[in-house]
Amino acid sequence: DRTIDFKGTIDLVTDADRASEELVGAAITGRFPEHRFIGEENTFLSGDTPAGSELYYWLVDPLDGTTNYAHRYPHFAVSIALEHAGQVILGVVYDPMRDELFVAERGGGATLNGAPISVSQIDILERSLLGTGFAYGPEERNENAHVWNGFLTLAQGVRRDGSAALNLCYVACGRLDGFWERPLNA
Numbered sequence: 001d002r003t004i005d006f007k008g009t010i011d012l013v014t015d016a017d018r019a020s021e022e023l024v025g026a027a028i029t030g031r032f033p034e035h036r037f038i039g040e041e042n043t044f045l046s047g048d049t050p051a052g053s054e055l056y057y058w059l060v061d062p063l064d065g066t067t068n069y070a071h072r073y074p075h076f077a078v079s080i081a082l083e084h085a086g087q088v089i090l091g092v093v094y095d096p097m098r099d100e101l102f103v104a105e106r107g108g109g110a111t112l113n114g115a116p117i118s119v120s121q122i123d124i125l126e127r128s129l130l131g132t133g134f135a136y137g138p139e140e141r142n143e144n145a146h147v148w149n150g151f152l153t154l155a156q157g158v159r160r161d162g163s164a165a166l167n168l169c170y171v172a173c174g175r176l177d178g179f180w181e182r183p184l185n186a
Helices: 015-031 066-070 138-152 164-172
Strands: 004-006 012-014 036-039 044-046 056-064 077-084 087-095 100-105 109-112 129-132 157-160 178-180
Touching: 012 015, 012 066, 015 036, 015 056, 015 066, 015 077, 056 066, 056 164, 077 164, 087 164, 100 164, 129 138, 129 164, 138 157, 164 178
Parallel strands: 036 056, 129 157, 129 178
Antiparallel strands: 004 012, 036 044, 056 077, 077 087, 087 100, 100 109
16 A cells, blocks of 8 residues: 655655655664755755764655556665765665665766676667656656657667666666656756
8 A cells, every 4th residue: 555645746755755765864864963864755854064074965865766656667766875075976776676776986886786887888879778757847748758759760769667766777787778857856
């Protein structure tokens, strides 16, 4: 059973989003009380920051692919980033359906379940498999559809899976050759 609420006309939030954000937020702030935590579902947990310290920000999407989750479509993930001095220095995405953990550290490469990963070597658009996503607003969706139609005839294939975080990880490990979505935000 799922408890589903709406943040907008079609933008969902579930009890799993809130529970995941609370669990991740408590773990992070418990371990790093001087850091700031910013969750998509408006949870702002933070401790006291010592004077003169540089802030670290944890940015969390507790359930990227909420619509998929709400419909029992098994393509969603937990996405966590750590930002310091204006740069993302760590990214972690966990896919609970496939038990896959993607980790990337600035300057340290990226891994999938601890093994190094790399992007596809395909450099010809007509041989590429691309991923995309669509905005929640109708006008933005029209723009997304126009771009989709353009790539649909140029690429080998285009997929729309509903989780930008996973699609970006799929580019990182070579499952997708490219990804675009507008607008995307932290």
